[in-house]
Structure formats: C-alpha cells, structure tokens
Amino acid sequence: MAKRIIKLTFPKDLIKEPLTFTMAKKYNIMPNIRRAKVTESVGELVLELDGQEQDLDKGVEFLKKSGVIVESIVGDVIG
Amino acid sequence: MSYVLGLKCRECGREYPKDVLFVCEYCFGSLEVNYDYKAIKKNLTKETLLGRPKNMWRYKELLPIDKDPAVGLDSGYTPLIKANNLARVLGVRELYLKDDSVNHPTLSFKDRVVSVAISKAREFGFDTVACASTGNLANSVSAQAASCGLKAYIFIPADLETGKVVASQIYNPNLIGIEGNYDEVNRLCSEIASRYRWAFVNINIRPFYAEGSKSMGYEIAEQLDWKLPKHIVVPSAGGSLITKLWKSFKELKELGFLEKADTKVYCAQGQGCAPIVTAIKEKSEVIRPVKPKTIAKSLAIGNPADGYYAVDTVRKSGGFAEEASDEEIVEAIKLLAKTEGIFTETAGGVTLAAAKKLIEQGIIPKDESIVICITGNGLKTLEVVTKSLPRLVKIKPNLASFEEHIKNGAHQKISENKVIEYYI
Numbered sequence: 001m002a003k004r005i006i007k008l009t010f011p012k013d014l015i016k017e018p019l020t021f022t023m024a025k026k027y028n029i030m031p032n033i034r035r036a037k038v039t040e041s042v043g044e045l046v047l048e049l050d051g052q053e054q055d056l057d058k059g060v061e062f063l064k065k066s067g068v069i070v071e072s073i074v075g076d077v078i079g
Numbered sequence: 080m081s082y083v084l085g086l087k088c089r090e091c092g093r094e095y096p097k098d099v100l101f102v103c104e105y106c107f108g109s110l111e112v113n114y115d116y117k118a119i120k121k122n123l124t125k126e127t128l129l130g131r132p133k134n135m136w137r138y139k140e141l142l143p144i145d146k147d148p149a150v151g152l153d154s155g156y157t158p159l160i161k162a163n164n165l166a167r168v169l170g171v172r173e174l175y176l177k178d179d180s181v182n183h184p185t186l187s188f189k190d191r192v193v194s195v196a197i198s199k200a201r202e203f204g205f206d207t208v209a210c211a212s213t214g215n216l217a218n219s220v221s222a223q224a225a226s227c228g229l230k231a232y233i234f235i236p237a238d239l240e241t242g243k244v245v246a247s248q249i250y251n252p253n254l255i256g257i258e259g260n261y262d263e264v265n266r267l268c269s270e271i272a273s274r275y276r277w278a279f280v281n282i283n284i285r286p287f288y289a290e291g292s293k294s295m296g297y298e299i300a301e302q303l304d305w306k307l308p309k310h311i312v313v314p315s316a317g318g319s320l321i322t323k324l325w326k327s328f329k330e331l332k333e334l335g336f337l338e339k340a341d342t343k344v345y346c347a348q349g350q351g352c353a354p355i356v357t358a359i360k361e362k363s364e365v366i367r368p369v370k371p372k373t374i375a376k377s378l379a380i381g382n383p384a385d386g387y388y389a390v391d392t393v394r395k396s397g398g399f400a401e402e403a404s405d406e407e408i409v410e411a412i413k414l415l416a417k418t419e420g421i422f423t424e425t426a427g428g429v430t431l432a433a434a435k436k437l438i439e440q441g442i443i444p445k446d447e448s449i450v451i452c453i454t455g456n457g458l459k460t461l462e463v464v465t466k467s468l469p470r471l472v473k474i475k476p477n478l479a480s481f482e483e484h485i486k487n488g489a490h491q492k493i494s495e496n497k498v499i500e501y502y503i
Contacts, residue, residue: 005102005107009365009367034105034106034107035090035091035106035107035108037364039364041363041364042363042364042365044365046106046107048107069367069368071368071382072265072266072269072382073102073107074101074102074109074269074282074285074384075317075380075382075383075384075385075386076261076265076317076380076381076382076383076384077211077265077268077269077272077279077281077282078211078212078213078261078264078265078268078379078380079189079210079211079212079215079216079280079281079316079317079380
C-alpha cells in the first residue's frame with residue numbers, strides 16, 4: 001500500500017458532485033480528509049490517500065479528467 | 080543563543096519542536112518559525128545594532144539559527160538607493176531601490192535564504208544539501224555548499240541555457256539535468272526529497288530557509304532610519320518574499336523599532352506566470368496553478384507554495400498587484416540601466432514594469448515614498464536584452480574614422496532617447 005498527499009480544488013460547477021467518493025469507490029482508495037474549505041465559488045480539500053500505487057495514479061487521473069485541479073501540497077519546488 | 084521557540088502550523092496553529100519538519104502532520108498546513116519576542120526585545124535594540132557588521136546577520140536574534148552562521152557571512156545589507164533619476168521619469172517624489180543585484184556571493188536575493196538554509200542544515204547534521212532550480216537558487220546553493228564543504232545535488236531542466244549551467248557548475252556540485260517538462264521536474268524532485276536524507280533547501284528546510292527573506296525588510300527599515308516606505312513593490316515566484324517582508328515589518332513594530340508598520344505591499348509577476356496577481360485582481364480565495372510562459376524564468380512558479388499567504392498579505396496591507404508582459408520587462412530592464420546605472424535580471428524588470436503601471440494607474444500615489452525590490456543581476460539573463468540593444472558601432476583604429484562617426488550624428492542619437500534627455 002502507498003500513501004499520497006494531495007490538494008484538490010473544485011471549480012464552482014463541480015462542488016456538488018460526489019467526485020471524491022466516486023474516486024475512492026472506483027479505485028479502492030481510502031481518503032482521509034485533513035483540511036477542507038468550501039465557499040460559494042470554490043471547494044478546497046487536502047487529502048491523504050491510501051491505496052495501491054497504480055490505483056492512486058488512476059484515481060488522481062480520474063479527478064483531473066473530471067475537472068478537479070490536483071496539486072502537491074508543497075507547491076512547485078523549482079526555485 | 081537562539082530565540083526560536085519551535086515551529087507552528089500556519090493553518091491550525093499546532094506547535095512542533097525545532098526540527099526537520101515542513102508540514103503539519105495533522106492538517107498538512109505549512110510550518111513557520113515561532114520566536115520568543117519578549118526575550119528578543121530585552122536583548123536587541125537599535126543601539127546593539129550600531130556596532131555590528133553590515134551584513135544580514137546583524138539581525139541574528141530574528142533569524143532561526145542556533146550557532147554562528149556557517150556561510151553567507153557577507154550576504155545582505157545591500158544598498159538602498161535613492162533613485163532620483165528614475166523618480167523623475169516615473170513622476171514620483173520619493174523612490175528607492177533595494178538592490179540585491181549585488182548581493183554576496185552570487186548576485187541575487189537567494190543568497191539570503193540559502194545562507195540561513197545551509198547554516199541550519201549544518202546544525203541539523205546534514206552532509207548534503209539539494210535544490211531544484213532554473214537559476215539563482217542553483218547558483219547560491221552550489222556556491223555556499225562549496226564554501227562550507229557540504230555535498231550539493233542541484234537539479235535543473237536538461238535544456239537550461241549554457242550560461243546558467245556554468246554559473247552553478249563552476250562550484251563543482253553534483254549537477255543533474257532532468258529530461259522532462261516542468262511538471263515532471265517538479266514531481267521527480269519532490270520524490271527525491273522524500274526518499275533521501277538531504278537538506279532540500281526549499282522543501283524540508285523551507286520553514287528556516289524562508290526566514291532569511293526577512294533580513295531584506297529589516298535592512299530597508301534601518302536604511303530609512305527606522306521608518307518604512309508607504310509602498311513596496313515586490314516580485315513573486317512562490318510568494319514567500321512578500322509574506323516575510325510583511326512579517327519583518329510587523330516584528331520590528333512589535334520590538335519597538337518602528338512607530339508604525341503601515342506599508343502597502345504590491346505583488347509583481349510576469350504576464351505568462353501570474354497566479355498570485357490573478358487571484359488578487361479577481362478577488363479570488365484560491366490560487367489557480369498555471370503553466371509558466373514568461374521570460375522571467377526566476378519568477379516562473381506556476382503553483383506557488385505561499386501563494387495564498389501572499390494574496391492574504393497584499394490584501395491586509397491594502398496593496399494590489401500587477402503583471403508585466405515580456406516586452407514591458409525588457410523595457411523596464413533598459414530603463415533602470417539608463418536612469419540608475421543598475422543592470423537587473425528579468426525579475427527586476429518585472430518589478431519595475433509593474434511599479435510603473437501601478438503608478439500610471441494612480442494605484443500608487445506619486446507623492447508618497449516607494450521602494451522597489453531589485454532581486455537579481457542582469458548578467459544572468461543577457462539573452463533577453465541582447466536583441467533589443469543597438470548593434471555595436473565599429474570604426475577603424477584612427478582618429479579620422481572616429482570623427483567621421485561623430486560627424487554622422489552619433490552623439491545626437493543619445494539625446495534622441497527621451498529617457499536620457501529628461502535628466503541630462
């Protein structure tokens with residue numbers, strides 16, 4: 001099993017979609033919500049994901065294809 | 080003696096010991112150094128500063144190292160220049176340039192943060208330091224690791240220009256070119272940082288590294304005789320410098336060095352990579368990452384780690400933000416050189432161009448004091464200005480040839496330039 005920490009940003013039109021749940025169920029990933037913020041215009045979620053490495057890749061790809069912005073929590077490291 | 084109490088999460092406020100940590104293990108928020116300001120206030124006064132050498136370590140109580148610095152003994156205390164010629168061109172009353180283009184040892188603002196990071200890495204017992212960089216950071220880590228005998232791994236994009244490779248390679252680090260796009264380079268370096276026990280200066284040492292930026296703020300205040308400017312224009316890549324300048328001003332106020340800290344802070348970015356500027360202008364609560372496309376490579380961070388905090392700082396201060404196109408960056412580099420004799424790299428061009436636009440728009444008033452932060456040296460980005468400069472005039476090696484050239488109006492060409500004409 002592998003772990004991955006990601007930050008998700010949901011555009012306004014995706015806030016109501018159960019994308020995190022769908023990703024978890026479809027790819028057998030256990031998400032642990034560490035921080036969340038939802039406003040009228042945007043939703044932000046910081047998650048720790050637990051699953052098989054290839055499933056994590058597929059799950060993250062699913063979120064990206066659905067229109068969610070997926071980022072590393074440390075931001076870009078090139079300085 | 081250190082005045083560091085420990086680390087503190089910027090999101091949930093949870094406290095941690097002084098250790099190699101960079102995110103909160105509960106909410107994954109970033110960590111910041113927490114000081115004992117009461118103790119600092121007893122030991123640091125304006126008078127104690129008078130006898131200290133003019134480098135960034137004169138404010139050592141407010142920097143997060145426990146022992147004497149291992150490197151960067153001559154970093155900081157760069158000139159704060161009263162830019163009267165440039166002020167006339169911009170039509171403003173009181174303008175200063177904080178000139179880190181002459182910072183020691185590698186001619187950029189990064190020498191401040193790397194001095195702290197490498198000194199701290201030594202204290203933690205690391206034998207290897209590392210970074211991922213396209214320029215200034217790589218130069219500074221390479222040079223300062225060499226000066227204190229640490230091993231250095233420097234990761235750069237494989238297609239980086241030769242000049243920039245040489246400026247790091249000369250210090251003999253382990254220099255590795257990664258064949259991949261921007262996202263792939265980022266991802267690989269994050270993976271390497273989590274796998275090897277190295278001091279990755281802007282990842283696992285980041286809370287300490289970033290504190291080095293505060294020295295620029297202390298210097299500006301001291302150089303203005305313990306007053307702050309009304310406005311300060313700051314270039315942004317990851318957004319850290321903005322937040323740390325603000326922190327430095329607030330600290331000086333808390334310590335009684337300043338009567339007030341009401342400077343308005345303005346963020347400057349290149350048009351092709353302006354996620355912080357966009358968030359400020361759109362009054363957005365989140366930063367939308369971008370794929371960088373700007374000649375200002377030293378500011379090309381598409382997903383800024385401190386973006387949210389930079390936006391928050393600018394808003395709290397009452398400042399604003401502006402971006403500069405590639406053409407505006409080049410023109411600003413030339414304007415600074417022509418008026419003040421300072422050759423800055425693209426980041427300095429971005430900052431001046433943004434300041435100029437903010438002044439023209441009336442957002443920065445013309446009759447109040449302004450500081451523009453110049454963070455790097457133009458010799459590092461020669462390629463961006465070369466094409467826009469006039470061709471070299473060639474004459475035969477005799478007086479007649481020179482006088483023929485003069486007769487053809489060479490001297491008049493100089494006065495045709497409106498910028499120079501303004502103050503000749």
